[in-house]
Each structure stands twice: as C-alpha cells, then as structure tokens.
Amino acid sequence: MSIIEQIEKPTLLLDAEKARRNIHRMAEKAxxxxxxxxxxxxxxxxxxxxxxxxxxxxxxxxxxxxxxxxYFARSGWQDITIAFPVNLRQVGAIRELAAQIHLExxxxxxxxxSFLQENLAVPVDVWVKIDSGAGRTGLAWNEFxxxxxxxxxxxxxxxxxxxxxxxxxxxxxxxxxxxxxxRLFSQSVGRMLQARYNLxxxxxxxxxxxxxxxxxxxxxxxxxxxxxxxxxxxxFYDAEQNAVGSCAAKxxxxxxxxxxxxxxxxxxxxxxxxxAIHLSKDWMVEDGRMIHGKIALPQGDGWGEPLGxxxxxxxxxEHGLVHLEKEDLDKLRIGDLICVLxxxxxxxxxxxxxxxxxxxxxxxxxxx
Amino acid sequence: MSIIEQIEKPTLLLDAEKARRNIHRMAEKAxxxxxxxxxxxxxxxxxxxxxxxxxxxxxxxxxxxxxxxxYFARSGWQDITIAFPVNLRQVGAIRELAAQIHLExxxxxxxxxSFLQENLAVPVDVWVKIDSGAGRTGLAWNEFxxxxxxxxxxxxxxxxxxxxxxxxxxxxxxxxxxxxxxRLFSQSVGRMLQARYNLxxxxxxxxxxxxxxxxxxxxxxxxxxxxxxxxxxxxFYDAEQNAVGSCAAKxxxxxxxxxxxxxxxxxxxxxxxxxAIHLSKDWMVEDGRMIHGKIALPQGDGWGEPLGxxxxxxxxxEHGLVHLEKEDLDKLRIGDLICVLxxxxxxxxxxxxxxxxxxxxxxxxxxx
Numbered sequence: 001m002s003i004i005e006q007i008e009k010p011t012l013l014l015d016a017e018k019a020r021r022n023i024h025r026m027a028e029k030a031x032x033x034x035x036x037x038x039x040x041x042x043x044x045x046x047x048x049x050x051x052x053x054x055x056x057x058x059x060x061x062x063x064x065x066x067x068x069x070x071y072f073a074r075s076g077w078q079d080i081t082i083a084f085p086v087n088l089r090q091v092g093a094i095r096e097l098a099a100q101i102h103l104e105x106x107x108x109x110x111x112x113x114s115f116l117q118e119n120l121a122v123p124v125d126v127w128v129k130i131d132s133g134a135g136r137t138g139l140a141w142n143e144f145x146x147x148x149x150x151x152x153x154x155x156x157x158x159x160x161x162x163x164x165x166x167x168x169x170x171x172x173x174x175x176x177x178x179x180x181x182x183r184l185f186s187q188s189v190g191r192m193l194q195a196r197y198n199l200x201x202x203x204x205x206x207x208x209x210x211x212x213x214x215x216x217x218x219x220x221x222x223x224x225x226x227x228x229x230x231x232x233x234x235x236f237y238d239a240e241q242n243a244v245g246s247c248a249a250k251x252x253x254x255x256x257x258x259x260x261x262x263x264x265x266x267x268x269x270x271x272x273x274x275x276a277i278h279l280s281k282d283w284m285v286e287d288g289r290m291i292h293g294k295i296a297l298p299q300g301d302g303w304g305e306p307l308g309x310x311x312x313x314x315x316x317x318e319h320g321l322v323h324l325e326k327e328d329l330d331k332l333r334i335g336d337l338i339c340v341l342x343x344x345x346x347x348x349x350x351x352x353x354x355x356x357x358x359x360x361x362x363x364x365x366x367x368x
Numbered sequence: 369m370s371i372i373e374q375i376e377k378p379t380l381l382l383d384a385e386k387a388r389r390n391i392h393r394m395a396e397k398a399x400x401x402x403x404x405x406x407x408x409x410x411x412x413x414x415x416x417x418x419x420x421x422x423x424x425x426x427x428x429x430x431x432x433x434x435x436x437x438x439y440f441a442r443s444g445w446q447d448i449t450i451a452f453p454v455n456l457r458q459v460g461a462i463r464e465l466a467a468q469i470h471l472e473x474x475x476x477x478x479x480x481x482s483f484l485q486e487n488l489a490v491p492v493d494v495w496v497k498i499d500s501g502a503g504r505t506g507l508a509w510n511e512f513x514x515x516x517x518x519x520x521x522x523x524x525x526x527x528x529x530x531x532x533x534x535x536x537x538x539x540x541x542x543x544x545x546x547x548x549x550x551r552l553f554s555q556s557v558g559r560m561l562q563a564r565y566n567l568x569x570x571x572x573x574x575x576x577x578x579x580x581x582x583x584x585x586x587x588x589x590x591x592x593x594x595x596x597x598x599x600x601x602x603x604f605y606d607a608e609q610n611a612v613g614s615c616a617a618k619x620x621x622x623x624x625x626x627x628x629x630x631x632x633x634x635x636x637x638x639x640x641x642x643x644a645i646h647l648s649k650d651w652m653v654e655d656g657r658m659i660h661g662k663i664a665l666p667q668g669d670g671w672g673e674p675l676g677x678x679x680x681x682x683x684x685x686e687h688g689l690v691h692l693e694k695e696d697l698d699k700l701r702i703g704d705l706i707c708v709l710x711x712x713x714x715x716x717x718x719x720x721x722x723x724x725x726x727x728x729x730x731x732x733x734x735x736x
Contacts, residue, residue, distance in 0.1 A: 008457040009435070042685060064686045065641075067377070084686055085629040087641045088703035089376040108630055111702045136687060137630050137639050170684065261453040262476055262505050271505050273433075273455045277718045281649040316538065317410060317714055318432045318452055319504060334479045335456035346685055350645045351719060 003360040004257060004298045007337060010278040011257045012348065014355035014363060015302055018253035019044075019235055020052055026217065026234050027056035033223045038062050038081060040212060040232025043346045045365040046355070047075035049235070062212065062230045066090045066097070071366040073101050080104070083168070083212070083230060085129060085137055086112050091119045098124050104163060108138050113153050113160065120159040127166035127210060128154070130195055132188040134170040141167075141191040148202035155204065164208030164227065165195055172215040178245035185216030193225050218246040238345040239294040239306075240284045254355070255296060255303050255339035256348060258320060260332055268323055270332055274340060275318040280347035286311060293340040295322060301358045303339040312340055371728040372625060372666045375705060378646040379625045380716065382723035382731060383670055386621035387412075387603055388420055394585065394602050395424035401591045406430050406449060408580060408600025411714045413733040414723070415443035417603070430580065430598045434458045434465070439734040441469050448472070451536070451580070451598060453497060453505055454480050459487045466492050472531060476506050481521050481528065488527040495534035495578060496522070498563055500556040502538040509535075509559040516570035523572065532576030532595065533563055540583035546613035553584030561593050586614040606713040607662045607674075608652045622723070623664060623671050623707040624716060626688060628700055636691055638700055642708060643686040648715035654679060661708040663690060669726045671707040680708055 004013070023039075030037035037057075041050060042064040050061070050072060060079035063069045066087065069080045081104040086094070097103055099122055107113050108129040116124075128150055129138035139147050147165075154162045169188035175181040192209045200206060211217075212230030218241070223229070236254045237247040258274030283290045293312035296303040307328055314321040322338065332338070342348035349355075353368035372381070391407075398405035405425075409418060410432040418429070418440060428447035431437045434455065437448045449472040454462070465471055467490055475481050476497040484492075496518055497506035507515050515533075522530045537556035543549040560577045568574060579585075580598030586609070591597070604622045605615040626642030651658045661680035664671040675696055682689040690706065700706070710716035717723075721736035 008461075009433075009455065065377075084641070085639060087377065087627050087629050089627045089705075093376075109702060115703070135635070136682075136684065136689065137632075140634075259455050259457045261455050264505075266508075267503070271453060273452070276648065276650070276715055280644065281651075281715065282644070283649075314504075316504065317718070321504065334477060335483070337457075347644055347649065350685070 002301055003356070003358060004301070004337060007257045009259065010274040012352040012355050013255045013257050013303070013339065014357050015253045016357050016359070018251060019049065022234050022237065022251060022253060023052055023056055026231060027058065030229055033221065035223050035226050036060065036228035038210070038228050038230050039235070040064070040083065040230050041072060042068065043232040043235050043349065045349060045367065046363055047072065048363050050075060050077070062232070066093050068366060069097055069103070073097060078102060081127070081230070082106065083166070086116065088112065088115050091115070095119065095121050098122050106166060107150070107154070110150060110153055113150065113157060117157045117159050123159050123161055125163040126154060126160045127163050130165050130167045130192060132167040132169055132191045133184065134168060136168070136170060138167065141195050144195070144198040144202070147195060148199055148204055151199055151204040162204070162207055164210060165192060165199070166210040167192055169211065169213045169216055172213050173240065173244070175215060175244055178219050181215040181219045181244060181246070182222070185213070185220045186222050188216070189222060189224070189226060214241060215244055215246045233346060236345040239341045239343050243284060243286065249306050252341050254345050254348065255341050256352070257298070257337050257339055260334055260336045260338060263329065263332065263334060265329060268326065268329060269313070270322045270324060270329060270338070272320040272322055272338060273318060274320040276315045277317055277351060278348070279312070279315060279320070279340060279342055280344065280351050281315055282344040282347050284343045291343070292320070293342050295324065296339045296341060298337055298339060306341060370669055371724070371726060372669070372705060375625045377627065378642040380720040380723050381623045381625050381671070381707065382725050383621045384725050384727070386619060387417065390602050390605065390619060390621060391420055391424060394599060395426065398597055401589065403591050403594050404428065404596035406578070406596050406598050407603070408432070408451065408598050409440060410436065411600040411603050411717065413717060413735065414731055415440065416731050418443060418445070430600070434461050436734060437465055437471070441465060446470060449495070449598070450474065451534070454484065456480065456483050459483070463487065463489050466490050474534060475518070475522070478518060478521055481518065481525060485525045485527050491527050491529055493531040494522060494528045495531050498533045498535045498560060500535040500537055500559045501552065502536060504536070504538060506535065509563050512563070512566040512570070515563060516567055516572055519567055519572040530572070530575055532578060533560060533567070534578040535560055537579065537581045537584050540581050541608065541612070543583060543612055546587045549583040549587045549612060549614070550590070553581070553588040554590050556584070557590060557592070557594060582609060583612055583614045601714060604713040607709045607711050611652060611654065617674050620709050622713050622716065623709050624720070625666070625705050625707050628702055628704045628706060631697065631700065631702060633697060636694065636697060637681070638690045638692060638697060638706070640688040640690055640706060641686060642688040644683045645685055645719060646716070647680070647683060647688070647708060647710055648712065648719050649683055650712040650715050652711045659711070660688070661710050663692065664707045664709060666705055666707060674709060
C-alpha cells in the first residue's frame with residue numbers, strides 16, 4: 001500500500017523532490033543575475049527544509065517574526081532579516097538576538113528609529129521599508145523628503161546602520177498574466193532605483209536595494225540594480241502562483257490529502273474531511289468564482305495533474321465542499337482520498353504545522 | 369501595569385466572566401424550553417473551558433472530529449456526538465472510542481451504514497444527517513424515500529441504533545437581521561418535523577430531532593418538537609454574531625490584542641502585528657465591504673465597545689491593515705495595543721491555540 005493510501009485524516013503531503021528543484025531553480029537564477037539570494041522562510045517554517053537551501057550556497061535568510069528568527073537562529077542561521085516593521089514591544093527579545101547573530105530590521109518611522117536608538121545594546125543593520133505600489137507598509141516610494149529625513153536620522157544613530165531600502169511588491173499577486181507580473185515588478189524596481197537615486201542626491205550615500213515576491217522573482221529577468229531578492233512562496237508554489245503563471249502545475253510541491261466523506265451528485269459535489277482549519281480560508285478567483293483550492297487525484301506515490309472543472313467551492317471548519325465534473329465524481333467513492341492544491345501554500349503550512357513526504361517521513365515546522 | 373499592557377505579541381484575550389455568562393444564558397434557555405443542551409466544543413477546544421459547562425448540568429457534548437472526541441473523552445466526557453459525516457478511514461479509532469464512552473455518529477449514505485455494520489465491534493447510536501436548507505451535507509429534508517430507506521437499513525443493523533435526525537441550519541449565518549434568523553431557523557425546524565412525521569408514517573418509529581447553530585439557538589424561542597440543541601459559537605460569540613443580532617457587542621468574550629507597528633494617516637490606516645495566521649482569513653460584509661474584524665481599545669482590565677468606522681480591512685500572513693477614523697488614528701501611537709474582535713471566533717481560536725484570561729492565566733486548547 002502506498003504512503004498516500006495509508007492516510008487516515010487531512011495530511012499535508014510534501015513532494016521533496018519538487019521543492020528541492022524549485023529551490024535550485026531560484027538559486028541558480030539569483031546566481032546568474034548576480035543578486036544575493038535571501039529566501040523568505042515564512043513559507044516552509046521548517047528547520048529541516050531550511051537545510052535544503054544550504055547546498056545552494058544560501059547563508060542569509062528572511063523571516064517574518066521575532067519568534068521565527070529565534071527558531072532559525074537555533075538551527076544555525078547567522079544572518080537573518082526580520083521583514084516586518086519592528087514591533088517595539090518585543091525589543092527585549094530583539095536586543096538579545098542581535099547579540100547572538102547578524103540581525104537586520106525594517107524601519108519606516110522616526111518614532112521607531114528613536115526607540116531603537118534608545119533601547120538597543122549592540123548596533124544592527126536596518127532597511128527603510130518602501131511601499132513601491134503594494135499599499136501595505138512602508139514609506140511611499142516618491143516621498144523623497146520623508147525617506148531622506150529618515151535615512152539621515154539613521155545615519156546619525158550610533159545603534160543603527162543603514163543597509164538600504166527594501167520593498168515587497170505584493171501587488172504582483174493580484175496580476176492576471178505573466179506580462180502583468182513583469183510590468184508591475186519592473187515598475188516596482190524602477191521606483192526603488194529612483195528612490196535610491198534621490199537618497200544619494202540628498203547626500204545619504206550609496207545603499208542597497210532588496211526586493212521580494214515570488215511572482216516577480218519567478219517571472220522577471222529584470223533585476224538591474226537590485227542587490228538581493230527575498231522570495232518565499234516559490235519553495236512550494238500553489239494554485240494561485242500557477243494561475244498567474246509563476247509556475248507550472250507540476251511544480252506545486254504541497255497538497256492536502258483529504259478523505260471523501262459524502263457525495264452529492266445532484267449538485268456535483270463531494271464533501272471532504274478538510275476545511276478551513278486545514279487549508280486556511282484563503283481564496284482566489286477563477287472563472288469569476290471564489291475558490292479555495294484546486295483538485296488532483298492520488299497517482300503513484302504522489303498526485304496527478306489538476307482536474308479540469310474541479311475546485312474547492314466552500315469551506316467550513318472541518319468540511320470542504322468540492323465541485324467535480326460528473327465523470328470524476330462518479331468514479332469517486334466515500335472513503336477515497338483526493339488531493340487539494342492549496343490557493344496559498346504559506347497559510348496552509350501554517351495551519352497544518354507538519355508535512356508528510358512522499359517517502360512517508362514526517363517533517364515538522366516551528367508550529368508543531 | 370495591567371495584564372494587557374504587558375502583552376508583547378498577538379495574544380488571544382479571553383474574558384472568562386463573559387464566556388461563563390454566555391454559557392449560563394444558553395443553558396438556562398435550554399432548560400426553560402426543555403431541550404437537551406449538547407453544546408458544540410469545537411469553538412473553544414479546551415478541556416479547561418469545558419469544565420465551565422458542568423455546573424450548568426451539561427453531561428453530553430458535540431465535537432467535530434475523532435481527535436477532538438478523544439481529547440474531551442480524556443478529560444472525562446462520557447457522552448459525545450461527532451457531528452461530522454463518518455470518516456471511514458478512521459474506523460479503527462472510532463471502534464476503540466466506542467468501547468470507552470457513549471459515542472454518537474452521523475450517517476447519510478448506505479455505503480457508510482454498511483461499512484460501519486461490517487467494521488464496528490460494539491453498537492453505537494447514529495443520527496441521520498439532514499440538510500434542512502444549508503446545502504452543505506446530509507440528505508435533503510424532503511428526500512423522504514432515501515431517508516426512510518436509510519433509516520430501515522440502520523434499524524436492520526446489529527451495530528447501529530437510530531437515535532434520530534440531525535441538522536445544522538448553517539444558513540442562518542448568512543441572515544442579515546434577527547427576524548431573518550428566526551424565519552430560517554423556524555423553517556429548518558418545521559422541515560425536520562415534517563421529515564420525522566414521514567419517517568414515522570413509513571414505519572420507522574419515533575426518533576429524536578437535534579438542531580444546532582448559534583444564531584438560531586440564540587434568537588429563536590421556537591423549539592417545539594426539538595429534542596436537543598448543539599450551538600457552539602455562543603460561548604464566545606464574535607463580530608459576525610453581533611452583526612446578525614445573536615449577541616450584544618459586550619457579550620463577545622474573545623479579542624486578539626495586537627501591537628501597532630506602523631501608521632499611515634494619509635490612507636487612514638494603522639498596521640498591526642496580527643495577520644491571517646492569528647485571526648484566520650475569515651471575513652464578513654459590513655457596509656458593502658469585506659472586513660476581517662472589528663476594533664476595540666484596551667480599557668481597564670479588558671476592552672471597550674467596538675469603535676465606529678473602524679475595521680480590519682486586509683490581512684496578510686502577519687500584517688493586519690486596520691482602518692480607523694481620523695480622531696482614533698491620531699490618538700494611536702506605534703507600540704500601542706488594539707483589540708480585534710474576530711469575525712469568526714472558532715477559526716481564530718483554532719489558529720491561536722491558546723488564550724490569556726484577563727486575570728493573566730494561560731488557558732490551553734487541544735492544539736497547543
């Protein structure tokens with residue numbers, strides 16, 4: 001009996017070979033384009049998977065929280081950027097960590113810079129967070145005065161060293177085509193170059209540029225002037241990345257195996273054990289419809305291509321309502337397994353907290 | 369310094385007094401209306417909070433998975449309904465549990481009934497799951513032939529005892545007003561009565577009716593003919609329940625305390641440390657807008673009333689983008705805490721896995 005056939009309840013399958021291939025491909029690209037590869041580990045959140053990056057020459061990583069920085073520092077990572085605006089309430093933990101490893105932080109306000117100057121013990125590198133179009137955090141890319149003011153404040157600080165300007169062009173996730181991704185990414189890089197030019201003109205000196213986002217880093221070759229890239233999602237990819245063209249369906253390295261518990265042919269649906277607590281409630285739009293995952297069937301030791309016309313239509317706490325074409329639904333029996341390709345791998349990994357490789361090995365994350 | 373002021377990172381606050389009051393109110397109502405109170409423990413998922421139900425005379429509970437049944441059986445619950453279609457792949461675990469406690473299962477297909485007959489060791493009680501309008505799982509309430517066929521199959525089985533018919537009128541969650549909730553709930557109860565009448569007419573004999581759903585159980589007094597109620601969400605309530613009128617804002621017993629990490633006055637937003645991994649990505653519609661939570665400010669040892677015009681607008685993995693009225697945003701400083709009243713308490717509890725009471729005590733769930 002294959003590993004998959006032994007599964008009893010919702011289980012996050014990991015195709016390690018695909019993940020390693022995804023890592024190798026991105027490392028190779030960074031190498032070719034001569035940008036530093038500082039992958040974001042918030043997607044896999046696993047010390048063991050982190051080790052798969054070392055043979056590719058990766059020595060510096062990105063994380064999204066102080067706790068995650070501690071977790072990876074414990075498994076030997078010595079150069080970590082916390083790519084989240086500094087949480088002043090955790091300054092004690094940040095101070096301790098900065099004494100142990102090379103730590104890089106993100107700042108975007110004078111208040112935070114002053115607070116760090118007063119509360120840090122050893123100096124840290126900081127990046128000014130720039131909003132290059134995503135509209136989430138950071139100084140707007142064209143707020144040159146605020147930016148140079150903040151840079152000068154950092155340069156005066158004895159505890160902070162200005163490493164550069166950093167952005168996350170997260171709006172590439174909303175693109176509909178590879179060309180749209182490339183345009184948004186190039187626009188974002190162009191804005192960063194302009195921001196740096198203005199900083200230099202205001203006497204701040206030369207600084208680095210850091211960009212991140214899986215769609216842009218996967219699809220663009222236009223990294224001129226960029227010092228480092230911080231993609232994360234590419235390690236597994238997912239249905240959303242496949243839809244925008246960042247990856248092929250066969251590159252998706254995780255799938256949630258779910259037992260079928262009921263069938264409703266009258267409405268073309270199967271009910272699976274696999275709900276919001278297993279997939280998260282993230283969604284994407286496909287053919288004008290909000291969906292929560294694509295569907296594949298177990299095949300050999302893994303899973304096959306996504307089924308046409310099949311998707312997770314609704315989720316409640318433990319239930320997944322899966323729409324299938326009549327032919328596929330007819331073949332399915334209660335007790336069978338189906339594989340859900342998640343919309344957003346990062347959140348599915350977060351809620352599941354643990355993987356099962358296709359070789360039957362459990363791989364833990366920091367959450368389990 | 370108050371308990372809340374000491375918080376460093378996203379923390380799920382629990383107002384135990386409010387939760388106990390919510391439990392007492394529902395128990396009292398069930399008692400008055402003479403229906404069995406079999407609360408759903410999937411909302412709190414905590415052995416410790418489970419104990420708060422015992423003084424109200426609760427001896428029977430509902431859970432949503434085999435694992436959750438084991439967890440509560442270990443803390444002394446002897447009468448448990450797993451309100452989810454039987455997952456055939458876990459029949460080994462179900463068989464073991466059925467030998468230890470009084471276990472009740474849900475069935476909706478001939479395949480599942482046959483499988484249980486073949487694979488159980490000791491007999492269990494079963495409920496036929498009925499779809500009384502929610503469109504999720506169960507036989508449609510007016511599929512009388514299928515229903516009586518299944519009931520007869522169960523009656524012939526030596527391993528299954530037909531306890532009754534069970535529904536979850538989950539579509540009350542989509543109602544916009546208390547009157548709509550009451551209408552949908554009454555319609556659902558009416559359909560269950562009709563289904564039972566037809567079962568009796570077909571010679572199946574008298575069976576019980578079980579209904580559940582927090583909006584209906586909170587707002588309706590029309591339980592004629594119902595044997596038991598299984599609400600879960602009422603223990604904490606949430607922003608969604610408040611919006612539909614199931615509870616007052618002051619009844620909401622959980623809130624996620626989040627540090628403010630950035631401010632963007634130009635777009636009326638604060639950025640908080642508190643994202644999809646802390647709140648889940650559940651959403652509701654308010655004023656035509658998709659929102660992910662309401663906002664209150666710390667007050668004394670707890671939190672105050674929800675702020676008008678304030679809501680969580682967007683969530684990414686760790687970021688929450690919070691819209692606030694200018695006056696409220698002006699008062700807020702980086703490093704302050706705000707409290708997010710979750711859209712859906714069940715999913716927030718699931719991702720957080722642990723509570724902090726207003727007295728500073730940690731309360732664990734089965735997930736941590």
